[in-house]
Amino acid sequence: MIIADGLKGTDEALVPIQGDYVKEAKIGRAIMDADIFISLTHFKGHESTGFGGALKNIGMGCGSRAGKMEMHNSGKPNVDTDYCKSCGVCIKNCAHSAITFNENNKAGIDHNLCVGCGRCIGACNYDAVNPWGDQANDLLNYKIAEYTYAVVKERPHFHISLVVDVSPNCDCHSENDVPLVPNVGMFASFDPVALDVACADAVNGQPIISNSALARMKHTHNDHFTNLHPDTNWKSCIDHAVKIGLGNKEYELITIK
């Protein structure tokens, strides 16, 4: 295994792109040194991007430490103290020591320390942590699409996604939960955008596992991911990826058994 941006996360290549939000993507140097790019993704729900698929894995995963910060700093969450039960789970999950209890034993976030990673949003079981501003999650998705474009442009690339154990939140969470739906299988494509859409459609076609986090949510949308994380909109990433020429939403599914 090679850590693409080095042991300290500072070994990066600056990749110029003409994005709406990113002009110079900061990518782990070992990624950009490769002649061919092949991604292998665990497809799951995500508390900020709706789902974590190929685009999230490539864009965020290949960003150097500074690149990840650039994508994540689109928004920093706040705690709604009316909902906070003082359990302290968010404090344990914050790697930046940005959350403390106030004098009333309610959690609060220091935005000078917070990097906007969103981990506390998924960690709170009481929906007390909310993204800052309606645009934050969409901005994160737009930047992820542009970082993905910086990684795959101008070289051969191929992508594989495993739609198994579809957990509710990002794999970086220390906790896990019952899968949202039954396992579907392995998907692969030369187009990471079409791949993500095909995986999302496949998950949305599955029944909800009765004791999963999704079963406890209100089902106001015809979409498992939006019902699970109502503040997210995965389509903003897909639409932006199409707009910048990363791939297509349309796909032909060839089933191999």
Ligand code: SF4
């Ligand atoms: S995880 Fe939620 S309920 Fe628990 S302390 Fe943090 S904000 Fe409050």
Ligand code: SF4
């Ligand atoms: S978004 Fe990340 S850095 Fe900010 S308070 Fe939450 S867990 Fe900590």
